[in-house]
Amino acid sequence: MKKLINAVEDVVKEQLEGMALAHPELKVNYEPYYMCRADAPVKGKVAVISGGGSGHEPMHGGFVGKGMLDGACPGEVFTSPTPDQMYECAKAVDSGAGVLFIVKNYTGDVMNFEAAAELVAGEGVKVQNILIDDDVAVKDSLYTAGRRGVGTTVLAEKVVGAAAEEGYDLEQCADLCRKVNQYGRSFGVALTSCTVPAAGKPTFELGEDEVEMGIGIHGEPGTHRMPIKSVDEMTQYAAEQIIDDPAYSRTVREWDGEQWADKELTDEPFAKGDKVIAFVNSMGGTPVSELYAVYRKLDEVCRAKGLTIVRNLVGPYITSLEMQGFSITLLKADDEILKLWDAPASTPGFVR
Amino acid sequence: MSMNKAQLVTWLGKLNDVYAEKKEYLTELDAAIGDADHGINMNRGFGKVMEKLPTVEDKDIGTILKTVGMTLMSSVGGASGPLYGTFWMKGGMLLAGKDELAADDFVQFIEAGVGGILQRGRPELGDKTMYDLWAPVLEAMKDEAGNASEVIAVVDAALPVAEKALADTIPLQAKKGRASYLGERSIGHQDPGATSSYYMIETLRDVLAG
Structure with a gap:
């Protein structure tokens, strides 16, 4: 293994420390790991949070900033973050307008974000979780954990982040995020x-x-x-x-404010x-x-x-x-998505 | 005989040793059908449990179990973090205030824990997950608790069932988790989560037998 690391167990921590030094506009928290906009919570704005295993940079930490994410929770390399991270991050960035979790569809990520949503809701914070499952290489949703969350996640973080900046409320952000996911492959x-x-x-x-x-x-x-x-x-x-991917149907679980509810979704082909x-x-x-x-x-x-x-x-x-x-x-891309795609964004990994 | 707090603490300490010793093996099992981190994650999680344990080991069993659950939930990651975290936490909620467990208490702990796994992961039998081990183990424990009053008898009865259930995960095709993307290629490999669950039962048997 030939890598730019010191000790294996310090990889994620030291990379976060470097990021904090390079980007004072971000606040990095170490116990537990999360990073957020230094100016969070932004008054009246829905907070958009994502997270996942490390190793996919610039996603997600590099997309924290005006016009994209309010917070990101990095796990160990290729391992999902844990609920205490999302819980602390949500409390740090919630302005009262609520928190949207953008979750890539991997079994570990889904379970940890679900546990986090329950904890956050238990504190009286409005929360919604939307799955990204766009990888057409997975054909079958019945006998697998379903399509994985991949590239559409980046586009969703840009579009939904812009919408939150423009004043969309939590439900509108969640509906838009679900739409972007269903439009992306x-x-x-x-x-x-x-x-x-x-x-x-x-x-x-x-x-x-x-x-x-x-x-x-x-x-x-x-x-x-x-x-x-x-x-x-x-x-x-x-x-x-x-x-050429045909229509894709599956059941997803979303938090309805009080409990988990199954939702049937079908993505139409291009x-x-x-x-x-x-x-x-x-x-x-x-x-x-x-x-x-x-x-x-x-x-x-x-x-x-x-x-x-x-x-x-x-x-x-x-x-x-x-x-x-x-x-x-x-x-x-419909008119709404295009307009939000073109909106300004200022993050370490994506500037418009 | 019931199970006392000292035995619980010994069990957790031995489990930490077992997960340290089996770190490579569990990771290899996971590499075959998953993402090659199960041993690393369990080892890290129980290492954290050992750090936390001295602060709660004089408290009641419910508090100890809840602390184990919360520690695993916040340090393991992956799918096994929420699953094991929920398992121990559900047990802890049920056993608040207890300083020892009769056979019935112990079986209720396992039942609550397995209920937590079901709630969090929504597995079905045959999906090639830790639930394929816990479902028959719970049944065996319930049966035994009906005729015996000793925790060790309950665990003794469950051990061969667990061994068989573990081997029975090998021919299954995974339908949950990252292994499910392999389709038929997941057949022929033992499930890593069922394996780490098996160690819980095997290690407890050793502790109770002294």
Whole structure:
């Protein structure tokens, strides 16, 4: 393992300390770990909080700031944060307008955020949790934990963060976040594995000339492995998985203010004529130059399928440590989403 | 004989030793079908329990169990943090004020704990989770508590059931957690969460047998 670390057990703490020094506009709390806007709580504004395992930087901590998140809770590398983190963070940033948790759909994250929502609600704070489950590599919601939360999370944090800044109330923020999730779809490709510092060896083995198609952001297995092909071929495959994905239905659990309630959701497929925001992401180890080679082909595939890319985001925003690879996210963009996408944001990892 | 507070504290200390010793093994089981952190997380969690234990070990059993639950909840992470955290906390809520546990009390503790796992994780039998171990174990404990009054007899009766249930997770296809994304490839591997749960029963048996 060749990494820029001191002691394995200090990795997350020392990275947070560095972030605090580099960004005085953030307040970093160490017992338990969370970071928030130094000016939080912002009077009258819904507070948007996300969190998840570390190792996906800049998400989520790098998106804390005006126009995006009020707070972020980092867990150990690739391990979900714990309820006390979200609880303390929520209390620190709630202005009285309530707190929205944006939660990526992984079993651990879901359970820890659910426990946190119960604790926060118990303190009389208004709270809502919305799941992001956009990874089309998972076909089946009945016999799995459902689609994983990947690239759409970044776009949701931007759009919903802007909405909260504009004065949306908690229910409106939650409805918008649910809509963004239902409008977004992603697919990822890994060229190499990655190494969690505490484990010391690669999460999975991938042959020198092999790629894994449909990978999650922690090295979860994809749909299949194959010999590496040209960027055009791999991009076309990933884009078609997204664009040709049929309607997707599942049951999600949301906090209704007093208890958990099941909700049936169906995401409609993309249709000819849709406007989309196209997001080409690096898994961490792939250079931005190669992402533009992906974007070049993605643009062509979208045109051929009758989709118009109206905005784009290209770069490493939701990573998987040093993994080489990329993911594509397409988000159907209506006028509301576009307006909020264009709104200003000022965070360490995303500026508009 | 009932189970006393000293035995509870010894159990927790031994569990800490077991999770330290089995850290690599649990992580390897998890690497096969999950995200390779279960051993690391359980070891970290029980390390924290050991730090907290001296501050509560002279309190009642309910307080000790609640402290264990809250400590695991806030230090383990992943899915096992909320599941084990809820398990111990539910037991603690039920046993407030107790300084020793009769067989019935003990079985009620396990029943409340397993109820907590169900509530938090919503597993079904056969999903290849720790619930596949706890469901038959709870049944065996209830049956035994019907005829015996000793905690050790209850745990003795549960141990072979737990052993079998653990082995029975191997042929299952995972339908919950990160392992579920493997589909059929999850078949043939022992469930890491059921394994760490098995150690709870095995270790308690050792402590009670002295």
